[in-house]
Amino acid sequence: MTLDTTDRAILNRMQDDLPLATHPYAAIAAELGIAENELLSRLTRMKEERIITRFGPFFDAAAMGGAFCLCAMAVPPENFETVLTKVNAHAEVAHNYERTHRLNMWFVLATETPEGIEATADAIERETGIEVLRFPKLQEFFIGFRVAA
């Protein structure tokens, strides 16, 4: 599908926070100068078309007492799919990307306790026989996240 100017304005605005109010979408629609039902139908369509992968709260595992950790593995290409199945089977694996490097599998672990990171990474090492390098964040320099539509 193609995005028109209104879709793009919606997508840009919806990457910022939705108000905690009884009719939050009506408030955003008013800001954008469109009707609430038009905003909702466009959002629904963009979600169905997977232009929006998810709409809802972004949780911070660390603030819940848990932890995040970026991890990387050097997976032999011939075993990639087998290893991938084992890694992705862990619910703690929140995102996983194939990347152009000897370290070719990069994933984020999100766990409810700090110990969960080590436990999960160790389990993946045992199951795959491949070292899991761990890159926890030491400092975060502003998270923009937003992408201009």
Place this chain on the structure above:
Amino acid sequence: MIDANDREIIEALQGGLPLVPAPYAQVAERLSMDEDALLFRLADLKSRGVIRRIAAAPNHYKLGMTSNGMTVWDVEDDHVTELGTQIGLLPFVTHCYERPRALPDWPYNLFAMVHGTDRDEVEEKRAEITAILGDACRAKDILYSTRILKKTGLRLKTKG
């Protein structure tokens, strides 16, 4: 830290917020709570940083941002905070972190994610970062993503 009620609310919302005129009322009903009580708990979760924001996660690929480069840099430790702050402010950098090195194979301690419509655009942006880091940067690399292997976000285990 989160209590049992927080956990119920998080579980109810981790799949997303309904796209209906009164979404919190609908979630509250599912949880057998008053809408006001739910809004109060959500405001509390936000003030504690458990919820960062309620927003859309766009699909970069579908928006034509098909090139995604994780740029990595070996920056002198004494300068990493100052330089990381500058890099994090660049409009095309979506995430920027200091992370530990994994020597000897991985000398990089600064990670900045850069998106573009193609690799040429990502390389142009990367050159801007190179210029800012100057002599403080001892080594650099870029890792393009070639496939999304999983993208689900945080999932709580069904009862912890």
